[in-house]
Amino acid sequence: MSTVSVADTGTTTTGAGAHVAPAPGPVAGPLPASVDVAVVGGGCSGIATAVHLAALPGDPSVLVLEGRSTPDPRSWCSWDDGSDPLPEARSASWTRWEVRTDRGTSVGTDPDHPYVLVRAADRRAAAERRLAALGGVRVVDGAPVTAVTAVPVTDGPGVSVESALGTVRAASVLDARGPRCPEHVGAGRVLLHQRFVGHWITADRPVFDTTTATLMDFTGQAAPGPVRFVYVLPVSPTEALVESTLFTPDAADPFDHEDHVTQYVERRWDLRPDEWRIVDSERGCIPMTDAPVRTGARWSDAEAVVGTTRPSSGYGFARSNRHSAVVAQHLAAGTPVPPFVDGWRTRFLDAVFLRFLRDRPEQAPEAFRRLFALPGPLVVRFLTERSTSADDVRIVLALQKPPFLAALVRTVVDAVTRRRTEAVAHADADADVDARRGRAAGSTR
Known part of the structure; x- marks a missing residue:
């Protein structure tokens, strides 16, 4: 799911239908005044x-x-x-994508999107x-x-x-x-670090299915821990982006992304170490926070x-x-740029989902499998902020009830606690201002 990354190599390779822009040349002349x-x-x-x-x-x-x-x-x-x-x-x-778990694979499609x-x-x-x-x-x-x-x-x-x-x-x-x-967020907020390392790899034999993007593959996870999965974009039978992704509350989590990718490539496609190579890489961290x-x-x-x-x-x-x-x-x-603000329904659903991912990471694979088992156009509407209230209800009903109900309650409690804390802070600030004004008025008498 990479949207922001920092490269650790200086080369760029192409995928199917792609090309590489020429390296930028020297600046032609000075900057304009x-x-x-x-x-x-x-x-x-x-x-x-x-x-x-x-x-x-x-x-x-x-x-x-x-x-x-x-x-x-x-x-x-x-x-x-x-x-x-x-x-x-x-x-x-x-136009076809999948989410793979040990309990099964969900496949979706939406030719229009x-x-x-x-x-x-x-x-x-x-x-x-x-x-x-x-x-x-x-x-x-x-x-x-x-x-x-x-x-x-x-x-x-x-x-x-x-x-x-x-x-x-x-x-x-x-x-x-x-x-x-960010390094931290305020009380009553959630912060997960979406850390990823993606490798563009080339295989010596055609093993990649170019008809389907693997959005999440949770298979073969024995040890507990934060949400982790592999993401695969096959651009040709021998070329693909294989990315290890982790949702973790710990910015210094020592998870070994390199080993995660290596084991996955060898397990899923039965490729020996000498049958594939890394030709480009990207890595980064995306904030997941309310x-x-x-x-x-x-x-x-x-x-x-x-x-x-x-x-x-x-x-x-x-x-x-x-x-x-x-x-x-x-x-x-020349007017102020307005912030990008989601509607209240999107913000609330995201806050609930973030608490679920943080508090119940072991149940995340099943949640994503159930989500992507719904009709493709419905899922795409939800993920692109075009869903209706009926769409949202259908999605909520498809997910596990107890953990999401617990996340919903936690979201409401956090919101109430946060507002009370903010109200007390504002009251203390107002009282401090009034006290300073009183002392200033007394000194002028």
Whole structure:
């Protein structure tokens, strides 16, 4: 389920129908003195926002400052909901998927909403072609931003953006870098770290079934522990992304992802160590929490893309694409960017599910098996925030009742406790303000 990752190798290989964008060349000339919009980060959100800005009337000038100087090795996946501004960048897709457990395998399909893989190199190449045709946007690599500060507006745009390649003035600034796992959250909140290591592997013989994506494989787990599974995207009979994923409350969990992948490859496809090799890798951590999470916000003078990753799953690609259109409109207009906020029903269901994953990890495989045993379109509607109340009821009734009822009660208790704590804190703060005012008034008599 990778949506954010950091590579540990410098190479990028292709999958079926994919290609590698050429390595970025040197910057052609100095940075412009000023632009209408500066975007910090040329990843998923940054590029999508730039494409939307380029298509807006008024031809706003846009500068995207990407910190990497080498090709981005990340990949993103989601069910296609029509929100991607660069659909031509699709690297591979599947209309059939499965969840495997020791109790059985659930298979789903939705031809109208395929499961899509987008590799960053393909997306960047598509964006460069689109932006070259539209004009108005420049993407600069090897330009990590070090500071964003407000400056007097009398002699130009009001925000100064300092990067490794120079300084530029901008009327609006967007911090579009990815989410970071927080170290802790407040009382009554849940935080799980979705840690993953994904290897693009090549086998010497055709063993991968390209008709089906394995979203979760929980088979062969003897030892108890946090939720863990393997994720497989087969892009050709001999090429696949095999990813070890862990949902853990411990940021320093010593789980051996490398061994997890190795054992899985040998067990599932009966491949000897000399019959397959790793050609590229990605790894990362995605926050799964019911607490508000900001993806950027290093500087007070930059808008940040806020909270587009769904807490209960870690999926964020389609949500980021949808929000990027809204972000572009506000950046072009010079108005504050609104946060991405889920409806109350989605927030509540996610909070319940997070408590279930934290408190009853041993029952997670069966929960996912039951969920994906439901009709594919229903599951996709739920996972892409398009479900109806009737859909939600049907999903709730399909899951295990006792553990989810316990998670629901825990969610309500946590919410009540949190509100009481916040009310006491506010009351103490108000009392402190009143006391200071009283002392100040007494000193003037």
